[in-house]
Amino acid sequence: MFKISRETLKRWIAYFRDEFPVSSKWQRLRGRLTGTVSSNELPAGLINYFVKIFQSPQQALIGCLKFLASEPADRQAS
Numbered sequence: 001m002f003k004i005s006r007e008t009l010k011r012w013i014a015y016f017r018d019e020f021p022v023s024s025k026w027q028r029l030r031g032r033l034t035g036t037v038s039s040n041e042l043p044a045g046l047i048n049y050f051v052k053i054f055q056s057p058q059q060a061l062i063g064c065l066k067f068l069a070s071e072p073a074d075r076q077a078s
Contacts, residue, residue: 026039047064
């Protein structure tokens with residue numbers, strides 16, 4: 001659907017299972033979710049969270065990526 005290689009997908013999954021759950025970014029972002037996404041459910045739990053909100057898989061992925069790229073207001077530069 002998104003035309004990414006299997007190897008790229010494997011790297012992303014490994015990152016979200018091994019490195020992202022212990023990152024300070026995830027610790028900040030997870031508090032902004034209205035539902036509960038457990039660190040041991042990454043990345044699927046985070047994607048599923050956005051699939052429930054948006055109408056299409058493409059919109060859900062875009063919403064998820066925007067969320068990951070954002071910073072809480074108290075962390076943004078003024």
